[in-house]
Amino acid sequence: MVPVSYRVARRRRETHDSWTLELEPAGDAAAEPFAPGQFAMLYAFGKGEVPISVSALPLVHTIRAVGVVSAALCDARKGDVLGVRGPFGTAWPVEAAEGADVVVLTGGIGLAPLRPVVHHLLANRERYGRVVVLYGGRSPEELLYTAELERWRGRFDVEVHVAVDQAAAGWHGRVGVVTTLVPRADFDPAHTVAMICGPEVMMRFAVAALQERGVPAEAIFVSLERSMKCAIRLCGHCQLGPEFICHDGPVFPWDRVEPLLRVREL
Amino acid sequence: MQTIDELLGDIDVFRGLADDHLDLIAGCAQNRTFTAGDRLLTENEQANTFYAIRHGTVALETFVPQRGAVTMETLHGGDVLGWSWLFPPYRTMFDARALGVVRAIAFDGACLRGKCDEDPQLGYVLMKRFAEVMVERLQATRLRLLDVYGQVPGR
Numbered sequence: 538m539v540p541v542s543y544r545v546a547r548r549r550r551e552t553h554d555s556w557t558l559e560l561e562p563a564g565d566a567a568a569e570p571f572a573p574g575q576f577a578m579l580y581a582f583g584k585g586e587v588p589i590s591v592s593a594l595p596l597v598h599t600i601r602a603v604g605v606v607s608a609a610l611c612d613a614r615k616g617d618v619l620g621v622r623g624p625f626g627t628a629w630p631v632e633a634a635e636g637a638d639v640v641v642l643t644g645g646i647g648l649a650p651l652r653p654v655v656h657h658l659l660a661n662r663e664r665y666g667r668v669v670v671l672y673g674g675r676s677p678e679e680l681l682y683t684a685e686l687e688r689w690r691g692r693f694d695v696e697v698h699v700a701v702d703q704a705a706a707g708w709h710g711r712v713g714v715v716t717t718l719v720p721r722a723d724f725d726p727a728h729t730v731a732m733i734c735g736p737e738v739m740m741r742f743a744v745a746a747l748q749e750r751g752v753p754a755e756a757i758f759v760s761l762e763r764s765m766k767c768a769i770r771l772c773g774h775c776q777l778g779p780e781f782i783c784h785d786g787p788v789f790p791w792d793r794v795e796p797l798l799r800v801r802e803l
Numbered sequence: 804m805q806t807i808d809e810l811l812g813d814i815d816v817f818r819g820l821a822d823d824h825l826d827l828i829a830g831c832a833q834n835r836t837f838t839a840g841d842r843l844l845t846e847n848e849q850a851n852t853f854y855a856i857r858h859g860t861v862a863l864e865t866f867v868p869q870r871g872a873v874t875m876e877t878l879h880g881g882d883v884l885g886w887s888w889l890f891p892p893y894r895t896m897f898d899a900r901a902l903g904v905v906r907a908i909a910f911d912g913a914c915l916r917g918k919c920d921e922d923p924q925l926g927y928v929l930m931k932r933f934a935e936v937m938v939e940r941l942q943a944t945r946l947r948l949l950d951v952y953g954q955v956p957g958r
Contacts, residue, residue, distance in 0.1 A: 645952035673952075703947075705871065
């Protein structure tokens, strides 16, 4: 599968190590439309490819510089050309969640793959029950999309709570682990679909907190991350037991992957 | 206007306690209101008081040289603030500062300790309730110690 050339139309710094790139086709060819939760293999020419979830539609990515390729992507300037393969993987169940309360629970860079879900929920607000966004970060300086979070919070039809692990005295928000937001959030556990994205250990505890509230395992969805190379179910780098994260995921119902995540050797 | 007994029933740590126990606890309690910046607790002072926060946000802080005050945790409506009153040497470990208007029920810890000594059943029930709060906070602290957002997944 050959990458399609995309040009960086806009770039915005999110945190000290994360950037958002808005991409547009550099020529006549364009990738198929992405759905919230799916990812692209972004190619920094001469450096390599990495999987990056779509953080807004039609094609916006938020990238954290953690290696050679992701650092090169973060360095891309307006007008630079990148390669795009995709869309790959499964999407968040936004249509299946219609009629239910929706809890979006996320931490760190994990808000990026769930941001298009929030966009969809807010654009189609009448189709959902209560909408709750719970977001955790390391510190106030490391929160993504702060202006957008403020806009979401300013609406009367969505509940947004943010918690950071540590803060200096000037911070007037909540300090604590993100899972402590769950017990007091306003949703009906029996009629809720929860979508979680963040570090795997955070997701485990987040699931526990949601289940303690009474959200059934089959109504909880997580986005998993493993080393992905081919993205087309060939190389096996991203395998989790029988599941290929690049193809069968990254979005999974919790009850399908929970037994696999308990196997420490996987 | 709600009585202290009635207000206590809305606080998680006291929810469902027997009426006679709530009466005993209410005898050591009074309503307090704080404004932004007010100290509810000061580090290394005699721990005579603890609070049940009814409304508002309280920052649990400590002063770090060259960094200033660092907020370790915030507490909110329904939370209990302070457990140093339970154990010798009865000294507070951290500062607690109101981040805005805070309405709270303040408890005289020495008064309540005395009632617990006289009524071991009340003491046992209260100790169990506070142990639950401590375990919840300990588990949350352990999770934060993992610094999960600082981890970089394999690529």
